[in-house]
Amino acid sequence: MMTMTEQEAIKGELLTLETMSTVEISTILQEAEHFAQGKQWKVDKDLFIANLFFEPSTRTRYSFEVAEKLLGLHVLSFSEENSSVQKGESLLDTVKTFEAIGANALVIRHPENNYFKEIRGKISIPIINGGDGSGHHPTQSLLDLLTIQQEFERFSGLNIVIVGDLRHSRVARSNADVLTRLGAKVKIAGPREWMAGFDTTYEHVSLDDTLLECDVVMLLRIQHERHDGSMEWSKEGYHQQFGLTLEREKRMKKEAIILHPAPVNRGVELASELVECDRSRIFKQMKNGVAVRRAVVKRALT
Amino acid sequence: MMTMTEQEAIKGELLTLETMSTVEISTILQEAEHFAQGKQWKVDKDLFIANLFFEPSTRTRYSFEVAEKLLGLHVLSFSEENSSVQKGESLLDTVKTFEAIGANALVIRHPENNYFKEIRGKISIPIINGGDGSGHHPTQSLLDLLTIQQEFERFSGLNIVIVGDLRHSRVARSNADVLTRLGAKVKIAGPREWMAGFDTTYEHVSLDDTLLECDVVMLLRIQHERHDGSMEWSKEGYHQQFGLTLEREKRMKKEAIILHPAPVNRGVELASELVECDRSRIFKQMKNGVAVRRAVVKRALT
Amino acid sequence: MMTMTEQEAIKGELLTLETMSTVEISTILQEAEHFAQGKQWKVDKDLFIANLFFEPSTRTRYSFEVAEKLLGLHVLSFSEENSSVQKGESLLDTVKTFEAIGANALVIRHPENNYFKEIRGKISIPIINGGDGSGHHPTQSLLDLLTIQQEFERFSGLNIVIVGDLRHSRVARSNADVLTRLGAKVKIAGPREWMAGFDTTYEHVSLDDTLLECDVVMLLRIQHERHDGSMEWSKEGYHQQFGLTLEREKRMKKEAIILHPAPVNRGVELASELVECDRSRIFKQMKNGVAVRRAVVKRALT
Known part of the structure; x- marks a missing residue:
């Protein structure tokens, strides 16, 4: 072939x-x-x-x-x-x-x-x-880019963290690579096991450490249908350790935005209340x- | 909520x-x-x-x-x-x-x-x-109303009987209430167990007793998919006791009409031959x- | 009825x-x-x-x-x-x-x-x-006819063989009858058991014997979904005995064409390479x- x-x-x-x-x-x-x-x-x-x-x-x-x-x-x-x-x-x-x-x-x-x-x-x-x-x-990557461009009118110099199940994601690699090509600084966060193939290229950080400087928090959907039932965290456990909780959101920069490709697992990747919060661009993405x-x-x- | x-x-x-x-x-x-x-x-x-x-x-x-x-x-x-x-x-x-x-x-x-x-x-x-x-x-109720209005050019004073599985019906209550508000006289017929919630407001009659005076016989579909398999009548038994048989139809008033929201259980709610009889408005309803x-x-x- | x-x-x-x-x-x-x-x-x-x-x-x-x-x-x-x-x-x-x-x-x-x-x-x-x-x-028969007419500008005198699972086919009988009415000479080929109802009217031949004179080889799909799992040949066995192999195709007349209603079982009714060969009209049929x-x-x- x-x-x-x-x-x-x-x-x-x-x-x-x-x-x-x-x-x-x-x-x-x-x-x-x-x-x-x-x-x-x-x-x-x-x-x-x-x-x-x-x-x-x-x-x-x-x-x-x-x-x-x-x-x-x-x-x-x-x-x-x-x-x-x-x-x-x-x-x-x-x-x-x-x-x-x-x-x-x-x-x-x-x-x-x-x-x-x-x-x-x-x-x-x-x-x-x-x-x-x-x-x-x-086209998901392009709509993510459009949403970021509408917000900041540039990609160069933006701090972006991609959070969650990178390994099973359709958009993580393409978003990370394209954003880097366009001049953004991309970091990754989430369980180490889910960073395979990414952590040699992108800096793996804890969400807590990077939140203060981030312009874009790009959450990925946990694709339960692609896991084999072996996820080692409870939903609440994942949310507390890796998710965007109400507390974490409060520490984000004033102009920073939240992206998620949806469908959202409410209370897992992010707190349910944040889906429609001021800095969420989830429906704008759609x-x-x-x-x-x-x-x-x-x-x-x- | x-x-x-x-x-x-x-x-x-x-x-x-x-x-x-x-x-x-x-x-x-x-x-x-x-x-x-x-x-x-x-x-x-x-x-x-x-x-x-x-x-x-x-x-x-x-x-x-x-x-x-x-x-x-x-x-x-x-x-x-x-x-x-x-x-x-x-x-x-x-x-x-x-x-x-x-x-x-x-x-x-x-x-x-x-x-x-x-x-x-x-x-x-x-x-x-x-x-x-x-x-x-x-919209089912509205199309029932439109069909009655086209026939009689009024609702006031019409005698209407609603027959069958009222308890599981989406339209029984709304039709009964709206028709009453519009001035029609509504009675109900069918197995007593299926009249729950209706028989305190509407007169429960036998179809045989009310047929002679009715302008509209509004049959309801037996929603087998909403019963749990516990219907106590055979189809033929229900038809003979509560359904619109060929014999009962002959005793209806000259101008009276038959309504049914369909799909029809032929031979249960009404005789199969009546689905397309002169006084059936079933396809007119559609x-x-x-x-x-x-x-x-x-x-x-x- | x-x-x-x-x-x-x-x-x-x-x-x-x-x-x-x-x-x-x-x-x-x-x-x-x-x-x-x-x-x-x-x-x-x-x-x-x-x-x-x-x-x-x-x-x-x-x-x-x-x-x-x-x-x-x-x-x-x-x-x-x-x-x-x-x-x-x-x-x-x-x-x-x-x-x-x-x-x-x-x-x-x-x-x-x-x-x-x-x-x-x-x-x-x-x-x-x-x-x-x-x-x-x-409409499948008509599109077969249109494809033949575009190729030869006539039906009269054409030699056509219909090959395969005639018994379960929706188009075999109608194609055979209509083509005959239009003046073509129709023969049939394939396992004898699958010729029931046809072999009293049409000459049952082996594909090898008729290939040299055929203008149209009309292959039928083996409808695995209509068999009851009892097909007595392996796919490869059927292909070798009754299918249009690469070898058989080489012996076809210069202007002869291959028809198949699709979906094709590649390597069964015909060799996979023949689906898009010069004389295949399979996508033209669509x-x-x-x-x-x-x-x-x-x-x-x-």
Whole structure:
């Protein structure tokens, strides 16, 4: 199997942010900001996008759908359980089917890391990655970036801590790498076992030690569905030791913000009361998700 | 938890008919009748409505969808099984997600009675209740009212019997109360055990005794899925003792009509042949469901 | 129960090709070819079509949906598992519900052979059969015909072999009969046990004996889900004895083509490498499925 760099990229595809230049990232964020501020833009002919979701999703699935409909696209909503995947059809054959019947682009969420490697080079329409296993989730990263940019109008020099289950996260690596490329100072916090693969690159700190200087506390969801039931802390125990408690929030800088990709485990990653507190941008992130996806889908089709 | 009257109502929401004045009910019915007679009306911009169904439904779900599309809305169709509810996300967080990504109104069906009490005051878009547990089903009540009004052009003085499983019904109480407020004379029939909560207010009669004078026989569905398998009658036994048999139908007044919210248990609540008989308005009710929902959704968005 | 010929046909319905004249088939194929070549045509008012799928499907379901949206229709997508069928509602009552709420036509896929016989005469909107059990699949047959016609510009005199699991196939009988009516010479190949009902009418040959003269090799999917686990060949064994191997493909005529309705069992009905080989028309068939369905749905609504 060829690696991504061996394959020629399809115009408009978005698989990971790894190989995307900061210039291109800025261009997408600028377009997304225009949409966030009210820009209208629609296609002027019949174009189809297929949303292929092989895992449950609310935010990603429906914010893509809202974005696509605002762009004037026809949306095909595919869920594994009603499909020929039940008859053993492979991902590649499913994808090629949607290409054959007229999809102009695909959004795919799939439980397997790098699922797109077996597809690239075999279809001629762009794929937008809606999340692959514990690999990547580029539109989530972009909406995190947009939310930070709206707040601080820069990335350079920002102190950002990424907290929690980095190992199982789709966005931890891409966010850490991209934010570093954009000039931010990234640290990581949480149980040492969950820092594997990160703690050689990023400074592992305790949340308590870094809170006073942080501009952004980026909490990650504990993906209970990806653990095998072996989490060694109770929810309350995790919350007290590693979570953003009411007490910890009080020690944050005046302008600092809280991010979380949701769904939130209330009372675990952060205190339930903080989900809608003044410095929470959790619902702003969701709103920005639509703007980012409008920019990304427009890019895929133009 | 605050009660509904303690919360300020969101303009256009429709949770129950209990607190709605007869004037407002008449206004909705009038608008619905205009739609039933061919009125066209569409929104002139991109508006989104999310249909969140946490229980199976055919009639309610798809008649809302038809109504919404006739109004020119973008429709987001949510089913629990493909969503982050699978990851433990609460109803409130699900609802707030749809608000954040741009839904302008929500239609919700949920198995829990009064599910909306935990949401009210926490979102700023209107909820239209598509059925809560055995609590309420206001658009079903409104379509029943519209069907009666089309037939008799009044409610005052009509004799109406509500028959069957009142205790588990979403519409029995609201229909009984609203019809009484509108001037109809409501009686109830069926097994005494199923009249709990009703027989102190409404006269419990045998169907045979009341048939000769009734203008409307409103049959309720036996909700096998809400019983625990302990129904003490066979289907045939229930039909003979409490159902609308072919013999009973012959004794109805010339102009009297039959209503049933469907799905019908043919041969139980009524004889299968009566589902499409001259005095059945069962499919007319479904058709009216679209008109009523166009009026209700328009009201939520304007 | 009345047979189809006893019932008056509803204008625009498409249940099977059995009773359709070759003139009418040609008319549909001509319209489909126009759509395939870029013809645009849309309805000029609000019309609804309901896709009722009681079995999993990717190709049929989504190519109907693409076709319908290209025609400007509102699409209602129904899956059994979210519906009142869960409460025991019959197919007839489900269908009548969609008629009542405003569907102008229905596409139905159902696991029961001839499911439509219990519906015909009881609704007044056309049904397009999207596949009934192992009975019929007329739009699949039409797209096979369109693909052959595009290739050879005639049916008369073509040598066609239908290979594989004819007994469980939805399209084998209808394809064999229609192609014969259109002047093609049809033979059948595959395990003798799977030829039941066909080998009295069509010559049963070995694929090896007929390959040299064939213009079209029409492979059928082995429907593992319709077998009871008792298939007596291993996948590799079947492939070697009855499948289109790489070796067999080399002996095909220069202009001969391969058809398969998909999903393909790669390495069973044909070698995986042949799915996208020069003479494969498998993805062309899918593309033609949209054109055929645009013609069929337009026919149902005009």
